[in-house]
Amino acid sequence: MKKIKIKVNGKTxxxxxxxKLSFLIKSLKIPLNKVAIELNQEIxxxxxxxxxxxxxxxxxxxxxxxxxx
Numbered sequence: 001m002k003k004i005k006i007k008v009n010g011k012t013x014x015x016x017x018x019x020k021l022s023f024l025i026k027s028l029k030i031p032l033n034k035v036a037i038e039l040n041q042e043i044x045x046x047x048x049x050x051x052x053x054x055x056x057x058x059x060x061x062x063x064x065x066x067x068x069x
Contacts, residue, residue: 003015
């Protein structure tokens with residue numbers, strides 16, 4: 001299977017072609033309830049993660065929410 005390059009939080013990653021965004025998030029062990037996910041500068045609805053197939057040169061930003069006060 002062919003591999004493609006994407007960027008996750010500014011770091012280049014090699015992934016298998018046709019990988020779903022939901023699988024990438026799970027493999028990175030990211031708690032969905034504590035992050036916002038941006039794909040190519042657009043916020044992703046978490047209900048859509050399983051429908052989004054990653055493509056070559058996609059840029060993903062994962063922002064963690066930090067409590068404070």
